[in-house]
Amino acid sequence: MARAIIIGAGLGGLATALRLRHAGLDVLVLEKQARAGGRSNVIEENGFRVDTGPTILVMKSTFEDTYRAIGQDLNQRLDFVRLDPNYRVYYHDGTYIDLFSSMPELAAEVERVEPGAAARLFRFLGAGAKKYALAMTFVTRNYDRITDLANPVAARRLLVTGSYQRLYRHVAAYFKSDKLRKAFSFHSMFLGLSPYDALAMYSLITYADLALGMWYPRGGIYSVVEDMLALADEMGAEVRTNAPVREILIRNGRASGVVLESGDTLEADLIISNADLPYTYKSLVPAGARRAYTDSRLDAMDYACSGYLLYLGLDKEYTQMRHQALYFSEDYRANLDAIFKSRTIPAEPSFHLNNPTITDPTLAPPGHTLLYVLAPMPNLQGGVDWREAAPRMREQLLDQLERLIDPDLRQHIVWEREFTPLDFQTRLNAVHGTAFGSLAHGLFQSAYFRPHNVARDIPGLYFVGQGTYPGIGMPMVLISAQLVVERILHTWR
Ligand SMILES: Cc1cc2nc3c(=O)[nH]c(=O)nc-3n(C[C@H](O)[C@H](O)[C@H](O)COP(=O)(O)OP(=O)(O)OC[C@H]3O[C@@H](n4cnc5c(N)ncnc54)[C@H](O)[C@@H]3O)c2cc1C
Structure with missing residues (x-):
């Protein structure tokens, strides 16, 4: 053997x-x-159980395929809850929209921000579906020689779907408002790319999130x-x-x-x-x-970006929150350029905020809440000294949470941990401390x-x-x- x-x-x-x-x-x-x-990974301490990395699963079929290939049934072994909305998106002016998977509700949210945008939303998602189908022909295969890329049908589709353009420009062609442009372009960051540099092809992720759904396995990822x-x-x-x-x-x-x-x-x-x-x-x-x-x-x-993570246990419940949220800084471009170009700490960080206890109260002691904050950050190639920067980042993020969620939030923290780009480097052997993966x-x-x-x-x-x-x-x-x-x-x- x-x-x-x-x-x-x-x-x-x-x-x-x-x-x-x-x-x-x-x-x-x-x-x-x-x-x-x-x-x-996970941290289990003081009655809190927090997923330290991914917290939600998309393209669930890839997990089902993995199990099927070894004669098992994922859905028999684990219990999944579909999120809807996928995200609540908070803006700097205190407003928010909910990105629902349910199309009528999503269309209503989009109309609220930009009257007349619902029809364009459906065209945007339709274009995303085509890109998704196209990308899968490149994704699910081994490569031996460069001619393996030379698929004439795919090449034609690449041109027809405009997949070679830049993601932000592609999104901007469908939506006029800054708020919707942010809400439908941020996804490439999770591949370590700024939407200003990423190919429009990656709007397929927005499509996959909204159309194929985001799933929470009970107990966490x-x-x-x-x-x-x-x-x-x-x-x-x-x-x-x-x-x-x-x-x-x-x-x-x-x-x-x-x-x-x-x-x-x-x-x-x-x-x-x-x-x-x-x-x-x-x-x-x-x-x-x-x-x-x-x-x-x-x-x-070309190395992908990193992230600063703050995990908080609070002795209070926040039932008004959604399971997943995003906060976009006012100057989206400046935020992204700091992360991806100058590799400096953004003046006002955008961040991903999770409250998984909304869906799964077993992750915290009764009456408590678990919050997960992930702020995309430059990788270590920019030379940021995280021993010095981390305490400031913590304060900045807590200030934002107090503005968005609870003015007394700090008083309710009973447990906390953080993870910086240095941890990605030392604990995971990630070159330049990248978070989601190494190569952009x-x-x-x-x-x-x-x-x-x-x-x-x-x-x-x-x-x-x-x-x-x-x-x-x-x-x-x-x-x-x-x-x-x-x-x-x-x-x-
Ligand atoms: C904060 C965060 C949020 C994320 N969110 C999402 C999300 O929402 N959706 C999504 O799909 N993905 C997300 N990702 C990305 C996803 O987690 C990763 O892309 C994926 O898990 C990487 O898996 P991997 O198998 O490549 O290996 P890794 O997870 O990188 O594991 C590699 C392993 O190798 C070990 N190792 C390294 N060196 C050695 C050595 N010398 N000897 C022995 N072992 C070694 C490491 O300790 C590690 O356990 C997120 C990641 C992070 C960090």
Whole structure:
């Protein structure tokens, strides 16, 4: 039986472990941290249970496919609630709109902000549906040669759908008001791109959120990770935590095992790295063994943004809130340029605010609330000193929460934690402390142009997760597991 070692127990590593084990391979997952999950993790303290990374799931079918591929039924094992509205969007002037999945309600909200915009909303979503269908032809495949991109039908659709334009301009063509332009363009930030730079193609995410729905698994996103761990255990795939890998062993030009920080050496027939891809090449593969990804090539790549996170436990209930919310700073452009161009701390941060206790009170003690605040921030390439910046960011965000939610909010904090770009770097080995994933999704870091899931110059070494194709985000990472396993089984059978 072939033996596979997977470095990292993020969602991509775990999904790969389940699929390979189901195919009959002997599987060992080695995770650096004390808890599996990677960027999709959890903190459980003082009666609070907070998802530290993603909190909601989109493209649920990718999770269902992962389970189906190993003979399981996701919906039998976990209980999902569909959110509606998906988000409440707060603006600097104190107004807000609710982004409903239900189309009549969404249309009414849009009309309230911009009379006459409902018809354009439907045209915008229709265009998003076409982009979604088009993108899927590029997303769900392995690439071997550049001609794999040369699909004449897709190329024509790329032109016809205007997918090559910039996202913000595309959205601005449908909506006149600044408020709606913000509400329908922000999504690319989660791929590490400013809407002013991202391709219009990524309006497919807005479409996916609104049309395919956003789902909350009871117990939080981490309950999916826990269930995958339980399945790994049942199926006989070992997941070893507190087991950081120091080096990938290359013998006779072939990946043949790993050396742990403890000094132990473990042999394997194939190695799949789920750790950050640029980190894997730079820190785990000896420089002499890699021709394609030299340090200078890795340094020249375009890295995604990071984030500052504040998790709060409060001894009060906020029933007027929605499960998910967004706050947009007044000067959207200045905010995005600070994050993506000058890589400085934005003067007025925009942020994502969650109150999961609205849907699931079991996440906090009775009568308490859990708040999750995520402010997109520059990655560490800008040189921000987070030891100094974090306390100021905390105060700024608390000021905003007091303005939006409760003027006495600070007095109700009974528990809190934070996570800064430095934590992404040190805890997750994320190069430049990126939050959602390492490599931004520009045209030349997508599909064929993204690092491939197999190291061509090092037989036996594969990659899974956000660093390879299709890319960043849980659904993409699950598809990446499907793709790398298809490739491995094609080679090993
Ligand atoms: C705050 C936040 C919000 C997000 N929101 C969303 C969202 O709403 N929707 C969405 O789809 N996605 C979201 N994402 C992105 C999503 O979480 C990630 O893209 C995805 O989870 C990445 O999974 P992965 O399998 O690539 O690996 P990762 O999660 O990056 O895991 C890699 C693992 O490798 C381990 N590792 C690293 N080095 C070593 C080593 N030397 N030895 C052993 N182990 C090692 C790490 O500890 C880690 O556990 C969010 C992420 C964050 C941080």
